[in-house]
């Protein structure tokens with residue numbers, strides 16, 4: 001599958017190493033013609049930086065169609081520059097062109113969450129794949145009970161989407177708690193790992209859907225903490241990462257137990273993968 | 283003092299504690315308030331209390347001349363502050379600075395220690411409960427030390 005061409009319309013530096021790109025399709029692409037830029041919350045695209053390489057990056061924009069579009073539809077991606085491709089991506093400027101294949105993969109359990117409490121736990125860059133789900137929950141707020149976002153990151157300087165977090169925190173129908181692992185000086189917020197926030201918020205564990213995204217260690221301990229509160233495995237959903245190549249279930253690069261993360265994931269119901277989750281050999 | 287009972291019964295720290303022990307403990311408890319910026323205790327001072335936090339937020343800090351105050355952890359509603367009252371040398375290891383106006387129930391550590399010495403069953407109950415918190419904090423601290431959001435994590 002060949003990538004479609006997209007032009008960078010906007011670059012926003014979120015933190016010292018993380019940036020958000022808004023991408024607009026150039027005419028003529030196969031996938032654009034078929035699907036436009038519609039996607040489901042939790043899905044990802046393969047972004048191809050010409051001459052460097054291709055990486056999977058979650059879509060972090062709003063999946064709900066706007067009633068009145070002020071500008072042409074775009075894919076939004078938030079990326080942390082960690083290696084060869086993502087660092088090259090961080091150098092892109094408005095007007096530059098890159099290749100996009102996708103959207104691929106499974107999505108967050110938007111339907112299962114209807115009528116329930118929703119606990120979203122994000123660690124670091126893991127907030128980006130969860131943001132579309134939050135946009136969607138908020139756009140249909142009446143369909144859900146309590147909505148809670150717990151976000152942990154390294155330090156106050158690493159907080160993503162700061163202005164949006166402040167706006168979300170000001171809402172009466174959404175509880176947002178942010179914590180950092182390290183802080184000095186002027187920070188008056190929480191300090192401690194994100195799992196310490198779980199006992200502090202109130203939700204009905206028997207009627208809760210939990211969505212988790214972050215480093216695997218963080219997800220393991222978050223699951224334990226949610227289970228201590230009484231949330232069932234079948235109501236916990238996690239987003240997994242592995243290196244990818246084809247992204248369509250052919251090459252086997254992203255194999256995880258008997259599943260492929262690109263095709264069966266990245267969002268999995270925890271009880272369906274718990275056997276392989278956290279295993280050293282996998 | 284009677285008014286403290288329903289609050290203590292509800293608190294996870296005292297969950298399922300025998301009523302006679304609760305009565306003994308209430309004898310060592312009092313309501314306290316602290317304003318933002320106030321220090322509840324400072325490193326090195328005698329540790330003679332512990333606190334059940336009812337409202338507000340407090341930071342456990344360590345001060346270094348080179349880096350200033352470093353926050354190790356924040357605690358809030360429903361959590362317990364302080365265990366140095368239970369173990370020698372009964373000195374605080376960190377500063378506790380109030381971030382948001384705090385309402386808490388303070389327990390006189392010396393009073394509790396005396397009661398624990400007199401009745402080891404009560405002592406065992408309290409040590410078990412404090413140990414549970416210490417373990418939770420240790421596990422959280424280990425995770426914090428891993429720097430899980432750093433590169434190559």
Ligand SMILES: Cc1cc2nc3c(=O)[nH]c(=O)nc-3n(C[C@H](O)[C@H](O)[C@H](O)COP(=O)(O)OP(=O)(O)OC[C@H]3O[C@@H](n4cnc5c(N)ncnc54)[C@H](O)[C@@H]3O)c2cc1C
Pocket residue numbers: 044053055056057058059078079080081082083084085086087125128129240241242243244266432433434435
């Ligand atoms: C389904 C899916 C969705 C993803 N969504 C996002 C997203 O929304 N935003 C985003 O920033 N990333 C996301 N990633 C991770 C992203 O794909 C990788 O960071 C990227 O492939 C790294 O490629 P690179 O060439 O820049 O680094 P490489 O050159 O391959 O790696 C360089 C170094 O970085 C380290 N490294 C690689 N990946 C990571 C990582 N994820 N975290 C920390 N260190 C790493 C490696 O260990 C290596 O030492 C996602 C991954 C998957 C599978």
Ligand code: FES
Pocket residue numbers: 243244245246247248249250251252253254255260261262263
């Ligand atoms: S990336 Fe090829 S099978 Fe998943």
